[in-house]
Amino acid sequence: MVEQVVSANRLELLQIADAVAREKAIEKDVVIAAMEDAIQRAARSRYGSENEIKAEIDEKTGEIRLVRLLEVVEVVENEATEISLDLAKARNPAALVGDFISESLPPIDFGRIAAQNAKQVIVQKVRDAERERQYDEYKDRISEIVHGVVKRVEYGNVVVDLGRGEAIVKRDECLPRETFRPGDRIRAYIYDVRREQRGPQIFLSRTHPDFMAKLFAQEVPEIYDSIIEIVSVARDPGSRAKIAVLSKDSSIDPVGACVGMRGSRVQAVVGELQGEKIDIIQFSPDPATFIVNALAPAEVTKVVLDEDLKRIEVVVPDEQQSQAIGRRGQNVRLASQLTGWDIDILTEAEESERRQAEFNLRSQIFQEALDADEVIAQLLASEGFSSIDEVAYVAVEEIAEIEAFDDDMAQELQRRALEYLERVNTELDARRRELGVADEVIEVPGVTMAMLVAFGENEIASVEDLAGCATDDLTGWIERVDGEPVRQAGILDGQDVSNVEAEAMIMAARIKAGWITEEDLLAAAEPEEVEEVATEESGAAPMA
Numbered sequence: 001m002v003e004q005v006v007s008a009n010r011l012e013l014l015q016i017a018d019a020v021a022r023e024k025a026i027e028k029d030v031v032i033a034a035m036e037d038a039i040q041r042a043a044r045s046r047y048g049s050e051n052e053i054k055a056e057i058d059e060k061t062g063e064i065r066l067v068r069l070l071e072v073v074e075v076v077e078n079e080a081t082e083i084s085l086d087l088a089k090a091r092n093p094a095a096l097v098g099d100f101i102s103e104s105l106p107p108i109d110f111g112r113i114a115a116q117n118a119k120q121v122i123v124q125k126v127r128d129a130e131r132e133r134q135y136d137e138y139k140d141r142i143s144e145i146v147h148g149v150v151k152r153v154e155y156g157n158v159v160v161d162l163g164r165g166e167a168i169v170k171r172d173e174c175l176p177r178e179t180f181r182p183g184d185r186i187r188a189y190i191y192d193v194r195r196e197q198r199g200p201q202i203f204l205s206r207t208h209p210d211f212m213a214k215l216f217a218q219e220v221p222e223i224y225d226s227i228i229e230i231v232s233v234a235r236d237p238g239s240r241a242k243i244a245v246l247s248k249d250s251s252i253d254p255v256g257a258c259v260g261m262r263g264s265r266v267q268a269v270v271g272e273l274q275g276e277k278i279d280i281i282q283f284s285p286d287p288a289t290f291i292v293n294a295l296a297p298a299e300v301t302k303v304v305l306d307e308d309l310k311r312i313e314v315v316v317p318d319e320q321q322s323q324a325i326g327r328r329g330q331n332v333r334l335a336s337q338l339t340g341w342d343i344d345i346l347t348e349a350e351e352s353e354r355r356q357a358e359f360n361l362r363s364q365i366f367q368e369a370l371d372a373d374e375v376i377a378q379l380l381a382s383e384g385f386s387s388i389d390e391v392a393y394v395a396v397e398e399i400a401e402i403e404a405f406d407d408d409m410a411q412e413l414q415r416r417a418l419e420y421l422e423r424v425n426t427e428l429d430a431r432r433r434e435l436g437v438a439d440e441v442i443e444v445p446g447v448t449m450a451m452l453v454a455f456g457e458n459e460i461a462s463v464e465d466l467a468g469c470a471t472d473d474l475t476g477w478i479e480r481v482d483g484e485p486v487r488q489a490g491i492l493d494g495q496d497v498s499n500v501e502a503e504a505m506i507m508a509a510r511i512k513a514g515w516i517t518e519e520d521l522l523a524a525a526e527p528e529e530v531e532e533v534a535t536e537e538s539g540a541a542p543m544a
């Protein structure tokens with residue numbers, strides 16, 4: 001009768017392990033190992049914590065075996081964990097120093113406290129294993145959409161049961177005015193899975209831009225099949241969004257495919273996002289065209305690009321300004337996020353005022369530098385001349401072609417322009433000498449007198465000093481401050497020097513200083529550049 005009870009207990013142990021493994025979706029071996037660990041701890045408290053005790057559960061019979069491990073040593077220092085070599089050989093002739101001899105221990109009866117401690121150990125081990133399984137299962141599912149059931153809502157955070165795991169939608173990742181109750185079904189985007197002190201956490205979002213992109217991929221087969229590509233998404237969650245799409249098949253209209261028959265596809269996404277309005281924009285590799293498309297429904301009459309700052313000025317009709325900017329700046333802000341460009345909106349009236357101010361400034365410069373009357377200065381400015389250098393070095397015939405000008409006037413204006421530039425250069429040269437800039441710096445190709453003065457004012461006095469500069473030192477650079485691009489001034493600001501020209505000057509200075517040779521530059525060039533140079537020198541056409 002006793003043997004039957006013992007067998008029943010053993011069988012029940014295995015059944016419990018099997019049931020826990022199925023319920024928690026973890027391996028049965030993990031549950032058995034947790035039970036063994038709990039039994040080991042209970043045995044140590046019974047026989048003494050100084051002993052090295054190991055518990056084993058037979059996975060076929062459920063039999064529990066307790067053993068004490070003793071390390072074989074030459075000299076015994078701790079009788080609880082060590083055994084001499086002579087005694088070990090008496091038990092096992094093959095024993096060697098460093099081996100372990102096991103002694104069987106009688107089974108223990110769990111008291112109330114021991115049983116409670118064992119239960120806590122098993123629960124903790126199983127929970128840890130469950131969390132590890134959950135992390136391993138979901139860590140590779142970032143950027144997927146998952147379905148779940150709302151388990152509870154805590155301070156606006158929604159805890160979601162995913163079936164084989166538990167996730168959380170933080171309050172700021174929920175759509176505005178969106179409420180959930182326990183039992184509600186929810187669809188969300190996995191944007192992060194990471195280990196935390198409380199265990200692995202799966203973070204979901206319904207406001208992430210990629211959530212919208214994934215919803216469109218589910219509704220539009222062409223996106224799923226990679227015929228249409230979603231280039232970028234900008235969202236004001238719960239209010240409005242813009243999505244840029246590009247078709248890899250010229251016969252398929254990407255905007256029409258995403259809208260669907262009578263708007264069925266886009267409406268399915270809108271319904272999931274609680275009525276969020278969606279503008280579908282056709283992507284263009286040309287920034288100006290893309291930005292104009294992104295500002296829809298506003299009409300654009302003119303754009304001015306600044307590629308260094310990634311900033312664009314957009315001119316719209318006066319009556320279209322509010323539509324282009326949108327309520328609280330929403331339209332222009334979303335267009336900026338979608339395109340990656342900072343967008344400034346100007347009305348036609350504002351742009352006209354600015355053009356007039358620039359025209360007046362150029363006219364005043366011509367009037368003072370050329371000692372000309374106001375009408376002549378305005379005629380030069382209106383014909384597109386923007387600097388004294390242009391007047392000095394352009395062909396005389398181009399000046400003479402201006403209405404009311406003749407050859408004599410053109411020659412006189414050019415003479416005055418050259419005299420003015422010579423006078424300015426003389427003053428700049430004197431200033432350059434005063435600043436201690438060496439004569440040899442002027443021999444560097446591309447360097448002007450105005451640049452020499454700028455160099456001197458920034459402690460660049462020799463060819464070696466110029467050779468040690470970086471391109472950004474001369475032309476400036478862009479860095480973001482509080483999310484806004486801010487241009488940091490360069491030494492040659494205001495002198496119309498591009499990055500390519502600045503780099504050419506620096507390299508020429510390094511050659512002149514003996515730091516490198518022209519052969520070094522050629523060797524460092526890209527293979528395509530070398531091939532291009534060789535082709536141009538030979539006059540042969542490049543091979544297809």
